[in-house]
Amino acid sequence: xxxxxxxxxxxxxxxxxxxxxxxxxxxxxxxxxxxxxxxxxxxxxxxxxxxxxxxxxxxxxxxxxxxxxxxxxxxxxxxxxxxxxxxxxxxxxxxxxxxxxxxxxxxxxxxxxxxxxxxxxxxxxxxxxxxxxxxxxxxxxxxxxxxxxxxxxxxxxxxxxxxxxxxxxxxxxxxxxxxxxxxxxxxxxxxxxxxxxxxxxxxxxxxxxxxxxxxxxxxxxxxxxxxxxxxxxxxxxxxxxxxxxxxxxxxxxxxxxxxxxxxxxxxxxxxxxxxxxxxxxxxxxxxxxxxxxxxxxxxxxxxxxxxxxx
Amino acid sequence: xxxxxxxxxxxxxxxxxxxxxxxxxxxxxxxxxxxxxxxxxxxxxxxxxxxxxxxxxxxxxxxxxxxxxxxxxxxxxxxxxxxxxxxxxxxxxxxxxxxxxxxxxxxxxxxxxxxxxxxxxxxxxxxxxxxxxxxxxxxxxxxxxxxxxxxxxxxxxxxxxxxxxxxxxxxxxxxxxxxxxxxxxxxxxxxxxxxxxxxxxxxxxxxxxxxxxxxxxxxxxxxxxxxxxxxxxxxxxxxxxxxxxxxxxxxxxxxxxxxxxxxxxxxxxxxxxxxxxxxxxxxxxxxxxxxxxxxxxxxxxxxxxxxxxxxxxxxxxxxxxxxxxxxxxxxxxxxxxxxxxxxxxxxxxxxxxxxxxxxxxxxxxxxxxxxxxxxxxxxxxxxxxxxxxxxxxxx
Numbered sequence: 001x002x003x004x005x006x007x008x009x010x011x012x013x014x015x016x017x018x019x020x021x022x023x024x025x026x027x028x029x030x031x032x033x034x035x036x037x038x039x040x041x042x043x044x045x046x047x048x049x050x051x052x053x054x055x056x057x058x059x060x061x062x063x064x065x066x067x068x069x070x071x072x073x074x075x076x077x078x079x080x081x082x083x084x085x086x087x088x089x090x091x092x093x094x095x096x097x098x099x100x101x102x103x104x105x106x107x108x109x110x111x112x113x114x115x116x117x118x119x120x121x122x123x124x125x126x127x128x129x130x131x132x133x134x135x136x137x138x139x140x141x142x143x144x145x146x147x148x149x150x151x152x153x154x155x156x157x158x159x160x161x162x163x164x165x166x167x168x169x170x171x172x173x174x175x176x177x178x179x180x181x182x183x184x185x186x187x188x189x190x191x192x193x194x195x196x197x198x199x200x201x202x203x204x205x206x207x208x209x210x211x212x213x214x215x216x217x218x219x220x221x222x223x224x225x226x227x228x229x230x231x232x233x234x235x236x237x238x239x240x241x242x243x244x245x246x247x248x249x250x251x252x253x254x255x256x257x258x259x260x261x262x263x264x265x266x267x268x269x270x271x272x273x274x275x276x277x278x279x280x281x282x283x284x285x286x287x288x289x290x291x292x293x294x295x296x297x298x299x300x301x302x303x304x305x306x307x308x309x310x
Numbered sequence: 311x312x313x314x315x316x317x318x319x320x321x322x323x324x325x326x327x328x329x330x331x332x333x334x335x336x337x338x339x340x341x342x343x344x345x346x347x348x349x350x351x352x353x354x355x356x357x358x359x360x361x362x363x364x365x366x367x368x369x370x371x372x373x374x375x376x377x378x379x380x381x382x383x384x385x386x387x388x389x390x391x392x393x394x395x396x397x398x399x400x401x402x403x404x405x406x407x408x409x410x411x412x413x414x415x416x417x418x419x420x421x422x423x424x425x426x427x428x429x430x431x432x433x434x435x436x437x438x439x440x441x442x443x444x445x446x447x448x449x450x451x452x453x454x455x456x457x458x459x460x461x462x463x464x465x466x467x468x469x470x471x472x473x474x475x476x477x478x479x480x481x482x483x484x485x486x487x488x489x490x491x492x493x494x495x496x497x498x499x500x501x502x503x504x505x506x507x508x509x510x511x512x513x514x515x516x517x518x519x520x521x522x523x524x525x526x527x528x529x530x531x532x533x534x535x536x537x538x539x540x541x542x543x544x545x546x547x548x549x550x551x552x553x554x555x556x557x558x559x560x561x562x563x564x565x566x567x568x569x570x571x572x573x574x575x576x577x578x579x580x581x582x583x584x585x586x587x588x589x590x591x592x593x594x595x596x597x598x599x600x601x602x603x604x605x606x607x608x609x610x611x612x613x614x615x616x617x618x619x620x621x622x623x624x625x626x627x628x629x630x631x632x633x634x635x636x637x638x639x640x641x642x643x644x645x646x647x648x649x650x651x652x653x654x655x656x657x658x659x660x661x662x663x664x665x666x667x668x669x670x671x672x673x674x675x676x677x678x679x680x681x682x683x684x685x686x687x688x689x690x691x692x693x694x695x696x697x698x699x700x701x702x703x704x705x
Contacts (some may be wrong), residue, residue, distance in 0.1 A: 004338055004339060005337060005338030005339060006337050006338045006339030006340065006575070006577065006578055007339065008577075037577070182339070184339075184685065185369055185371075185685040185687070186339070186369050187339065189369065189370070215653075216653050217646065217649045217650040217653050219646055219647065219650060220646075222643070223642075223643050223646050223647060226631070226635065226639055226643045226644075226647070227647050229635050230631070230634075230635070230647070235634055235635075238634065239617075239630075239631075239634060240617060242630055243617055243620035243621060243627070243630075244616055244617065244620055245613045245614065245615070245616035245617025245618070245619075245620060246611060246613035246614045246616075246617050247617045247621070249608045249609075249611055249613065249614030249617070250614055250617045250618045250621060250647070250648065250651045251647075252606075252608060253606075253608065253609050253614065253618075253650070253651035253654050253655060254647045254648075254650040254651045256605075256606070256609075256654065256681075256683065257650040257651070257653065257654050258650065259683035260681075260683050262683075263683050263684050263685070284653075284657070286653055286656045286657045286660065287656060290576040290577070290580075
């Protein structure tokens, strides 16, 4: 799940997790966005590097590069955890900080590790892994940086690791990128740029677009016509008398709502035409409190949108 | 000054124009770039000042409106005639816009801080250099600060308005100067700069096993490339530390003011509150809040809500409307119209509760910019927003 900052990636990622979990899937959510509100969207305090169960069938973990590094080296290369070997840990600290792609590689390495995780009976630990990724601007560089390591690192075990992970990322049967946008200019422009670059530069399949916070009440042309006729000055006065209250303000507010919808609809159209994947709309959640309540409401809205699309 | 006073018409542009540096911060998507540009217009409209707006990532049409074609182009003055047309009066000052060029800012930094040209050239040639700007958290933020520092030192403008990168984490921004120091820091690098047998022995650490492990992990040569890079980079360390101190000094200077821009959506708003508290912690001067895209107060008036509830009332309302309009109106029509209003009304209500929370942050001037139903992407739109920042828009 990628998209411009502030488009509600975490909420939608959390909602997808809830939907999949309801359908009996074991879901792991991975937060790689530095701020990490995915756990919050699922009603949990901040989580760490190890998966933590936060809802039935839903686990969350947050990736912290420094911890990832130790884990990565330990799991894949049997390097002892480095806390005691101070000089060595400093080197790897630098490598993680300074080598382009190392951090990104660690993040992707951890995701790949979870993808490979098996239960005792040998079945996959997770049916679905949802990654709340960085904002659009950072996503492609992140993937590319991992790949850039292939240029810097000519041999060794890390190279084969990178190649293996790369194969998972570019397999449309296993990995899709979903992109979150708002019905506004910049989020849609960024979503389209991202979908284009993801396809062309890193060869990742686009699974879906999400158009978040659309205006919830849309009037039909017939309803709009009545609204316009109601707004005539003399009528507003009479209707206000009859109904009690300020009908003029209601007409103004309803008009504003429709104008907002109309300006958003232009951007929504661009998104639909350009993204090359189904686009699901998620109406603005006015009444739910931020956090799990909003995530649940969004999950319900998504299921409705999916029903409508099908 | 409290939030209560923020409800009055407040001329934010005049209040900020005695600063040399105005930093607009906030989450992505709240309209920071637009607000920065509008603030610049608001200043030059009334004051004889030379104002530079440094933007980071403007929408294409906005960039075009400001005369910015692409990253790397020289700062461009917004033509007076165009500004005059948009403002309806000749501007008193001069507005210049520029776009942050991260790559060349890095290059200049390396150039300036390297002991000699050869070292600078070696750093820039090293394959590790190209990835460096993405390699540490906050590098975008730091380069914005670095560009600000350069511009401030050059003293070509009376006021610098900086639109900051859309950082998800306020700390990335405030800690960026130190992070660069840490990154190039002696602690990490001195050791790696010379992975010689002597060096290992001095640390009481056997070279053989380390080299073998490094080769196993990275392949041969990588370490040699890396240590060459590190040796060069390390020569920058003193300069980088010094620069970080100077940048912090500038950020804390009385001539600097932070403006936190936010909408009333819960998540950017929470981020703005957090950022404001961090500014306080870092002793950096928060001068104003700009709340963008505020819904009109009329949505919350009890009279309006009463009318909407009556409209949603059913068959008798439909009959009344049918009679009034002289056409058949079914019951669902007034109901939907009422719903359209009431949904926005509830949103406005939630928003106003958020604004009330700002009181906890103490006495900070507050400017509210109304929601508009289109993207602001021309000088006319920016001028209207500028009027809002000068307190000349009725709520």
